[in-house]
Amino acid sequence: MGDSAADDSKIPITVDFSGGLEILFSNQRHYALSLPAADKDGSPSTIKSLVGYLLKELIKDPRQDLFVLDGHIRPGILVLINNADWELEGEEDYELQAGDNIFFVSTLHGG
């Protein structure tokens, strides 16, 4: 987080992928990102903003529908905000804070 602390128009966060989702993101499970602190309309960056950023900047795999369907995180993906189910935190509208960890996990069914 260090060097972006001086630039208060950015929010340093970490983003993790697991359960196979990392395959869509260059097979890398852990990312340290610096996100714009506000959306174009000036409102604070949310999980929704992050998902837009991931689709625009980070996803390399053409199968974006394995991550987002109809503009929302697809069924079968859990989103964790600082290790807690995002339903405890306000889901897509949660406003990102510096240092947040956002964890996307694909639900598994094999055994």
Add this chain to the structure above:
Amino acid sequence: MGDSAADDSKIPITVDFSGGLEILFSNQRHYALSLPAADKDGSPSTIKSLVGYLLKELIKDPRQDLFVLDGHIRPGILVLINNADWELEGEEDYELQAGDNIFFVSTLHGG
């Protein structure tokens, strides 16, 4: 840590025990403690201060020699400061910071 924040002569920390050491501490693995910020001589509280506090206030088991021998943590106990080996942090002389987690683990040999 909440209610002690106003009292700046105290340091809120968490202390964990594992590997069997918890047996010496009422079979409880996790403690939230509030330690004096300075020793009697005015110097900042260290791991050494914490060990003194644990022996005086927290240990219930008479077998103190299973935790401390000759005034030092006995051989076969690892001390972790915020999940890192204390040798990376200055060992007993490490000065405690608010929010620190100190983890005492007894080395195991069974299988």
Add this chain to the structure above:
Amino acid sequence: DNGTSRRLTDEEFDRYSRQMIVPGMGKEGQLRLINGRILIIGAGGLGCPAAQYIAGAGVGTIGIIDGDVVELSNLHRQVGHSTSRIGMKKVDSLITHLRDLNPLPTYIPHPFPLTPQNAASILSAYDVILDCTDNPATRYLISDVCVLLGKPLVSAASVRTSGQLIVLNCPPAPQGVLADGPHPPCYRCCFKNPPPPHAAPSCGEAGILGPVVGLMGLAQAGEAIKILASALHLPTHTGEANLRQPTLLIYSYDLAGAVGPYTFRALRMAGRKKTCFACGEGSEGRLTLEGIKDGTPDYEVFCGLNATPKGGGL
């Protein structure tokens, strides 16, 4: 008498001595295991190691349900089977192995698939249920029946290099009750909708590493044993509050790197949800044992609804 006051036989004492001297187990915990009944649904990569340790620990009644037969491609991870038992029903193969490990438990074979028609009558005879299956439709079915029968459910899954584990419905609360909560979640509380089918591959399609699925199955055994031995599924138990912080354990094995801070993560999940189809407000009106038997909900349709088949899933 709940059966925890009888004497142990000499063989029981000798066989279980090393676990009985562990603080918190003792003779009382051992007798709870001996009097306990666990159903393992699926005799594959999760079910094999789970069954080995549940049998070893001396759980008195162990049911195993699976309709498949042992295949060569199972054996790298399904360590309760063997090359000489290829072609045998998995249930019979696994019980053969378990009986030689520990002949004392009663082993109950259910050598056919779990279905909406047979689920309730099978599950009702057990105290703790292990979901060791391999497809979303069966997972929703098992959870729904556990809600309706009031059974604790230890659910795990694993594909490729990832694993997941969660204890659900423990201690069980009556369907639809939201007062005096929070109550523990069911599978649907945590995983409301199944993924599109092309995003939920099986181990056969996507592959699986033995130690990954094995570790999850073993962790399931650990949770099931603690539930029985410490009676954590009984509402009056003091451990209740503890189990009410539902936790999803995530295992991310890295074939190219060492164990690290992201290898195991414990995620805080929400409790029972008011909006849950199976256990939430008004759920008694939409989910019943009779309905399930008669085909409502239709689990195949539910898990195929979003079907837009494409190449290669996650």
Add this chain to the structure above:
Amino acid sequence: DNGTSRRLTDEEFDRYSRQMIVPGMGKEGQLRLINGRILIIGAGGLGCPAAQYIAGAGVGTIGIIDGDVVELSNLHRQVGHSTSRIGMKKVDSLITHLRDLNPLPTYIPHPFPLTPQNAASILSAYDVILDCTDNPATRYLISDVCVLLGKPLVSAASVRTSGQLIVLNCPPAPQGVLADGPHPPCYRCCFKNPPPPHAAPSCGEAGILGPVVGLMGLAQAGEAIKILASALHLPTHTGEANLRQPTLLIYSYDLAGAVGPYTFRALRMAGRKKTCFACGEGSEGRLTLEGIKDGTPDYEVFCGLNATPKGGGL
């Protein structure tokens, strides 16, 4: 030719197909396993599950060393043995089980204890060493020999409801070299001095739960398989930097409570220490294979030095 270019047989293809399609494994990883040699020291609670999954994965040469015979009180956790094999050498009992699981590997029995006299000649024939033993003296011996022979060591231990796992000496660096580091630690770098004997109880004395020790053994298999399949023990491999952040995994099973944030912890350990007796500065002068054979250091004395026997250890 490093043997990773031959064709797989039809049986190998079928048997290992589910793990070969996992990204990062493939045919090359599978052939590295088939050409690999793993030594499992101890055929008990750690060694049994470790051996099952290492055999299942198709590691080509699997050595097992243990001098004990199977006892009834082993069977709640040592799931590679069986009631019908009580009294048999553990090594032979476990290999019987493994051979039926997967007949393809070469199994090498060493049905006697590891000693300072035989350690080097046995360990030298393997690529990766698993410490699945049950006492401090043998643990220091194994690590010292691994330093001297340049072998990666996957070390685990478990007592009561706790477990520990660490990968040591991987990739191996020559003894005494500190330049161009950090280099990975050995067992003595992490655990400089043994505990007083009364504080280091065995599973026999203090008890052990099957799923706890089993999970650690299975995790050992996972680490050993990744080291071989991804060649992480070879200094030129790109995974090197990753493995150089040594991590001690701690498992704290709670018989009275649910999985939570403290169940698994990954602890950052220091690398090779300048002051380490076995691998630090000047260590070539005090630790040699010849010296070990001749009784220097004396591992029994080293681990008994602080002996002040008292009732009940940790």
